Amino acid sequence: MADLENFRADTRNWLEANAPSGLKGSSFSELEGTWGGRKWVFKNADQEAWLAIMAEKGFTAPTWPTEYGGGGLSADEAKVLRQEMSALRLPPALIGFGLTMIGPTLLRFGTEAQKLEHLPKICRGEIRWCQGYSEPGAGSDLAAVATRAERDGDDFIISGQKVWTSYADECDWIFALVRSDPDVKKQEGITFLLIDMDSPGVRVKPILLISGKSPFCETFFDAVRVPVANVVSEINAGWTVAKALLGHERSMIADAFGGGGGPKKASSGSLLAGLARKYAGTEGERVADPVLRDQVARAEMETQAFGLTVARSRDAAKAGHQPGPESSLFKIAATELNQKRYELMVQILGPQAVGWEGPGFEEDELDVTREWLRSRGNTIEGGTSEVQLNIIAKRVLGLPD
Numbered sequence: 278m279a280d281l282e283n284f285r286a287d288t289r290n291w292l293e294a295n296a297p298s299g300l301k302g303s304s305f306s307e308l309e310g311t312w313g314g315r316k317w318v319f320k321n322a323d324q325e326a327w328l329a330i331m332a333e334k335g336f337t338a339p340t341w342p343t344e345y346g347g348g349g350l351s352a353d354e355a356k357v358l359r360q361e362m363s364a365l366r367l368p369p370a371l372i373g374f375g376l377t378m379i380g381p382t383l384l385r386f387g388t389e390a391q392k393l394e395h396l397p398k399i400c401r402g403e404i405r406w407c408q409g410y411s412e413p414g415a416g417s418d419l420a421a422v423a424t425r426a427e428r429d430g431d432d433f434i435i436s437g438q439k440v441w442t443s444y445a446d447e448c449d450w451i452f453a454l455v456r457s458d459p460d461v462k463k464q465e466g467i468t469f470l471l472i473d474m475d476s477p478g479v480r481v482k483p484i485l486l487i488s489g490k491s492p493f494c495e496t497f498f499d500a501v502r503v504p505v506a507n508v509v510s511e512i513n514a515g516w517t518v519a520k521a522l523l524g525h526e527r528s529m530i531a532d533a534f535g536g537g538g539g540p541k542k543a544s545s546g547s548l549l550a551g552l553a554r555k556y557a558g559t560e561g562e563r564v565a566d567p568v569l570r571d572q573v574a575r576a577e578m579e580t581q582a583f584g585l586t587v588a589r590s591r592d593a594a595k596a597g598h599q600p601g602p603e604s605s606l607f608k609i610a611a612t613e614l615n616q617k618r619y620e621l622m623v624q625i626l627g628p629q630a631v632g633w634e635g636p637g638f639e640e641d642e643l644d645v646t647r648e649w650l651r652s653r654g655n656t657i658e659g660g661t662s663e664v665q666l667n668i669i670a671k672r673v674l675g676l677p678d
């Protein structure tokens with residue numbers, strides 16, 4: 278315990294001395310976070326410096342082993358680091374699918390060569406990863422993936438299409454599920470493959486949404502040559518790897534929308550009471566409208582309770598426990614809570630929540646509108662709520678198919 282308190286003091290001093298002063302006290306929005314990669318453009322010099330400083334120390338991936346670029350911290354030390362960053366209101370130096378999805382998966386299933394090749398680049402924010410799971414005919418029924426992988430010597434030749442690939446146009450590598458054996462039970466003929474997006478034959482087409490943005494892409498593979506050495510785990514054993522990664526993805530989503538105890542996306546929960554006071558007025562410190570006050574208090578309490586539950590599970594995960602079916606429970610709870618909070622915020626803002634851009638709306642108001650629209654996808658991405666309920670019914674409650 279004394280060791281941990283020493284670590285806390287050292288960490289606080291180190292953060293005080295090394296964090297760019299412009300970042301201290303900043304609130305963090307995912308849209309402004311550093312995703313890294315070859316195409317990444319830093320928003321400012323502080324953001325760039327912060328990534329370099331934290332990566333050098335191994336603090337972008339605090340619990341990963343030092344030989345792969347991590348910090349080699351224990352679960353307790355990593356928690357202290359998060360707490361101290363939170364106390365200074367410092368944003369994470371790096372976010373993204375490398376740290377939250379493919380990194381933990383490689384640590385568990387990757388070969389030594391794959392770990393040494395990819396993990397340090399993830400920690401330094403040099404390579405940005407995207408996820409090539411969904412296809413036009415394989416979403417909830419993910420095991421139906423049809424992108425073909427045909428063996429040719431030491432390579433696979435990949436042909437097919439992925440869809441809804443978030444930020445594929447900004448990413449350098451993709452982890453993909455491919456059909457390596459079409460003649461066996463569908464789950465048994467899938468391989469988990471790492472593909473360099475610069476390989477000849479990879480083409481990315483952004484999907485333009487009504488918001489005018491393109492967060493998704495279609496990703497096409499036209500006879501793309503990929504070394505067999507890029508298979509994670511065994512050929513045709515990709516389904517096990519895919520499910521393990523989904524556990525990390527669901528935990529990451531739950532964590533982003535409510536996990537307590539660390540620097541993360543600005544919590545919509547903490548925004549809520551402030552907005553209620555500002556737009557509905559106050560009686561002393563309290564929100565004036567008693568019905569709204571009750572709604573806000575309930576949402577805040579649910580957020581707190583959920584944050585504590587996720588923090589407990591995160592401690593278990595950091596101590597080496599792999600996410601199990603409980604990640605489905607968290608994913609449903611977090612995403613529905615996030616949607617509820619944004620519905621409430623839009624209700625509070627009234628007509629000020631109908632803007633998209635232009636005069637007459639404050640930037641904070643436009644942020645609420647955008648995040649509210651974005652939250653609609655929360656119950657779809659990473660597996661829909663209906664699919665999570667099926668998993669809970671089967672694997673948590675033990676109900677028959």
Ligand SMILES: Cc1cc2nc3c(=O)[nH]c(=O)nc-3n(C[C@H](O)[C@H](O)[C@H](O)COP(=O)(O)OP(=O)(O)OC[C@H]3O[C@@H](n4cnc5c(N)ncnc54)[C@H](O)[C@@H]3O)c2cc1C
Nearest residue numbers: 408409410411416417441442443654657658659660661663
């Ligand atoms: C914001 C966002 C980001 C995403 N990013 C990525 C990404 O980076 N990479 C990637 O590969 N994919 C990504 N996706 C895709 C996502 O994983 C799929 O949209 C999701 O798995 C659902 O698949 P689908 O869209 O094909 O819907 P479908 O599977 O066609 O489902 C349609 C509806 O039917 C319901 N349904 C289907 N099967 C069942 C069942 N057995 N029981 C009950 N109900 C069922 C679903 O719940 C849903 O309501 C993203 C999606 C979103 C919204």
